[in-house]
Amino acid sequence: MTALAFLLVAASLGHAVSRWLNLPAIPFLILGGLLLSLAGVTPAGFLEDALVLGLTFLVFLAGLELNPGRVKRQRRAAVFVGLGQFLVLAASGFGAGMLLGFSTQASLYVALAVSASSTLVVVRLLQRRRQLFEPFGRMVLGVLLLQDALIIVLIPVAVLFSQGTTAVLVGLLVTAGLALLSWVSLRWIVPFLVAKTQGDGETFLLSVLGFLFLFMGVSHLVGLPLVVGAFFAGMALSAFPVNGLVRGQLASVSDFFVALFFTALGAFLSLPSAGVFLQGLGLALLVMVVTPPVVAFFAERAGFSARPGIFSGFLLSQTSEFSLVVGLQGMVMGHISQDTFTVIALATLVTMTLTPFLATDYLTWKLLDFHPGTRATDLDPPPDDHIVLLGGGSNGQALLEELSLAAHEVVVVDDDPVIISFLEESGIRTVRGDVTDFEVLRMAGVSRARMVVSTVRRPEDVGPVLAMAGGTPVLARAFNVEDAEWIRERGGEPILFSDAAADEFLAWFDAGCPAEDGDGT
């Protein structure tokens, strides 16, 4: 009980500091645990139990989130970018490992550990910026899910490597078999179980956990690491609406164990020597330097424009909680030393902490300057007394139709090549580029326009045009009251979309919204 109390205190401290600094919690939980280990107050046996249980839930949760439906239309892009990043980083990681003098097997572990980005950290970041549902946000989510799955599938490879190619192949085959079992469960077994136990929260929770342990047992029986079983158990429960039900019941249980996991992990570490410390930093640097250009490259090949591509690259420049999983697995099997594990843990700590500083608009713009993209050409003749429309996608369509009916001149600014070519074909003048780029705005003739209409999603993106507009009225879309205020303060005229929706709802409501399962609309 004492050990548990201490672990919880360390976790609370870690959370407190991360909240105070407004940074991801995981690094600070680990640091909290490290403090514990330095104080020497927690027995190893208890820590191991906490670690194992936490690990199980961490991986189970990751499997639970693996719903390709969330990625929607960005699936192909996500696979392309995800695989690209994975392969390049894995190769770099492997090379780094060999360079540092690790054995081949240890280098394999390092390669796996560096190749994935952190689902927990990145999703949280995207949620805060409210960009999770934008095209690039979905792509990033897809990348993260893909990489989680890849790591789980490849862990047996790293583990069985020393036993020869046959063992590895058999391992992969067995993993595929377990995946099949998971899929079968998802389609038939789980819906049946849920129907039986759904009404009672307690029984449902236990059934879900029983299911998890069953899968882990099966995984153990066929000689695979436990984490593989836990992941596939989660996957079997990842379909809608089961995953929502599970998440609801399991949320607090998993939060508890996951927090304990990271803290216990920290308590397992010891203060690194200077050499280990430098190696960890080096690995972190590798990840942070290689990832942005690689991701940006693949993202643009997949059809994204430069800015979201670069931003995605920054978003993904860290190693994952799964890197810790890989490292732990390696250490348990005796394939990597505790020092190597500390290197991985350090790299994860550093990259996770630095991600909020990297993934900023400011840094993205800075890097954009280095981008060898095609510059838009000046419009000839230069537009005058026209309407500038920022964002020509579906958001601006209705407006465009009306304006072209009135035969009024419009210049559309957008960075999506598909939209640009469509508009050009319709005979509308366009400037291809980023709406936050002053050069682009100048070419669109903002200062000479009759008005500027912005349909872009984020109010911050309207900042530059507001600064540049001078006397030209700028009408900007805003969802929030706070965003509207922000725009108004800078001289723009916000159009509150939430108000529009509210008005329509109230009209529907007053007209008599349906009674309980009576008439539909």
Add this chain to the structure above:
Amino acid sequence: MSDATFLRELGFIILAAAIFSVAARPARIPSLVAYIFAGLFLGPVTGFLTVSEAVHLASEVGIALLLFLVGLELSLEKIKDVGKVAVAAGLGQVVFTAAGGFVLSMALSFSPMESLFIATALTFSSTVVVVKLLDQKGDLDALYGRIAVGIFLVQDLVVIVVLTVLAGLGRQEAQGAVGVGANLALAFGGMALLLALAAAASRWVLPRLLAWVAHSPEILFTWSLTWCFLFVLGAEKMQLSLEIGAFLAGISLAQLPYNHEMRRRVHPLMNFFIAVFFVSLGIQMEFSAAREYWLPGLILSLFVLVGNPFIFMWIIARAGFGERTSFRTSVTVAQISEFSFIFAAMGMGAGLIQDSILSLIGIVGLVTIAVSAYMILYADPLYEYCRRWGLLKMFRARKGDEAEEPERASLSGHVIIVGMNSLGRRLARELTERGETVLAVDSDPRKLADLPCPTLLGNAEHASVLDEAGLDQARLLVSALHIEEANNILTHRARARGIPVSVHAFEVSHVPELLALGANHLLVARDLGAERLLEAVQKHGAFQP
């Protein structure tokens, strides 16, 4: 981690618990009885598993969380007004059962020493079993629930006294009365200290501390758990039971506005660990000598099952409570405690009794816990039955105690709005102005400030939150959330219960999904905003030459 024994044990325990509880549902067997049977299967029947240190710790965590929940549910005021009857009933029952048990055991031809142990083992009722069942019924806050909790806390104190005396007697250097007295003083002094700490923290420290992290549910959760286990640790250090420590920790947090949310989050965690507790209880039951002692076991069980409620009913009715309340409180004490096994094991370890007595107590334990679980869960039909047969006339209790039930204020025909962003807030305000009853739900307490309608703090994705929001009685569910998965789940849940739902479709790609789930109306801010935009553009003279 090298052999993951703990994981293996836990896995089997949870799997057995799940299988047995799913199988038990059609037969309406209480879940905790199912868990005990799962434990019996894993332990005495197959000899497959024994309880390790780690599993034991998990069980203790379950007990702590359960009592923490109880504390969160109640508050010092609520406890105070049942204090007197709790003390009277608690102490009265101890005296009666101990005396009666002793006499009965002697009559059944047990030796005086054995009778003493049996009597003590029979005396205490199980806090864990009763509180778990009360929580399941949702009656912790009812009058009879509060009285029951008060009684068990009083008995806990008596247990502490007994344990302290035992420990003092059992020591190598026989301490004598002074030593034992000193230990007792330490224990009670410690409790006073913890109580003071809880009260002080509740008034001055906790509100501000927790307000800082209130908008982040995970941190709030971690901190409340840390608080709980720090108290548990403190209680253990002061020779008090972990139940009391956890309970005090819960009480100190009961005043805060987030206690509902905290309770909802702690609940599943508690369910998990408590299941481990009951299964491990089953595993540890000892039935080697069961065959020869089945008749005395049955007789003693009957004594507990009928005798304890009897004396209780008498005391509580005397105290002026209504007949129904008295009855419901009385059936909660019809079992012996898990502590009885510990006590008997201690006696066996000290060579004072044989292991056959342990089996006897095991039988009584199993029978009384199982039967009393039924009695508690089905207390109302049982009451009607007893009343009809005139069994309760002898207690001469006051009739008509409906006023003693808590007011279950529930909304009906209301509109639930989830997501207090600008859209949600505007809707909440406008609908309230139109005279509708609105319940605003959000997981961020800051977003629930300054609203003209009742609010509920919680994550609407969780079924328990929707239940508390009274989804089944609502007229309409509106979600203004900007989160796809949440909107999907909400739509699905509402339509499954036949409640109309209007949901925010903030992305074109999301619309078909929501319609397929049966959404009655979509808040499509984008399209409508575009119309607004158009109007504004026209206003600015876009269409003039």
